[in-house]
Amino acid sequence: MNSPSHWLARSIGSAVLTPFVLVVLVGATLWLAGQTSAIDAGSHPSAVTFLALAAVAAGCAALAWIRPQRAGLSPPHVMLSLGFGGMLLGLLYDYYNAGPARLDSLCTQSASLDFVESMQLHLEFLPGMHAGMLAGGLLAIPSLRLMRADCGRYLCSLFAQNLMCSSWMLIGMTVGALWLSRWQVAAGISTLPGMLGGMFVGMTWGMVVSVALYRGFFVVRNRVQIKKVA
Template sequence: MTILNREQPQASWLVRGIGSSRITPALLLAVVAASIWGLGQSGFGAEQAGGLAIVNAVVLVGLGCAALGWVRPQRAGLSPPHVMLTLGFGGMLLGLGWDLWQAGVARLASLCGQTSSLTFTEGLLLHLEFLPGMHVGMLLGGLLAIPSLRLLRQHQDCGRYLCSLLLQNLMCSGWMLVGMTAGALFLAPWSLSGANASLPAMLGGMFAGMTWGMVVSVALYRAFFVWRSRRLVG
């Protein structure tokens, strides 16, 4: 009996790139630096604060990507957390562009001065009010990881696999949302060391918070399965 082995279709270089634990961090760091620099050059923040925000954001995002690669080592040429993180970053930036176009610079710039004395819940609600496009874009970008991963990884039990992907995606999206808010409220003022708050600093804090939110989510998810496996064995 002859068994025909069908080769799995190779993903495009772009898809493989956003799913690589080596290429993705470099791509994300370039996006972070360019985005913060662009806001600073557009007059949304002081030049000194903008430069400091770039350095701090690049360091924090870089460390977060390294931690993500350690928590979830890449297998089979694909790293699902990096796919979701890349698409989440892209969706967040597209949403920010929409918010800037709809609300105007002055309204969004006023957000920085209002968040300094807010609690986490108050800050989250205020960010959702002032930056709806950014948050919706991040969530939609993360959801796009589901069909992309489905195309790249064929499973016999398709329904169960998609449900698992959706559960992981929702949990990661929730933690990235928490990280975005925490980064804007706490990381941005801390990283500027007393400098005036600005949109570039807030964006840098959101980038860093999203990355570390993904790290926390993946770590908790993997820790749960380790605990369950040990419990079943015991």
């Protein structure tokens, strides 16, 4: 019989409810960013927000397909959810410390930079978002120990996998921001919500890539071992 904490951890959320909540949170964040942006809100087309939300939803669906879970949340969904939470808290810190005018300028600036330069710029002006995402990802480890009692036996492996996922999400945040920023500049607009939306999209798909590579490695390894035995 499962303990109450174990049952509760496995019962909260699902592969449908949690992505829906994440998409709603992203939508609310982008809407608020558009309302408080230093740039005229009229220059921010709703298509940018819808594109970001659709990409986040597609990433969550891809994650559920790659790493299905019969009940409760899969470990990648736990890490992604906590990463989103940390990222949102970090955004509040960055917004109140840097202000909307400085954050608005990041979109145009990063669009003309390469990947490394853009990441450095984001780390400089958005330290809270990146630190919050990494901290949220690390908090997934004790959460996973509640969901799966055997996780404690493989803590080193779990920590290494966590770092790999966090690295891919960090890379994805920059790639996503560059993607939407350059698309906006090419369209003659520049908005903070679009850049933030790109970061949420990149974080989601960074997790998808990480999980796909992790599971793909074991699939290939098992096939090689089967061939050797045969």
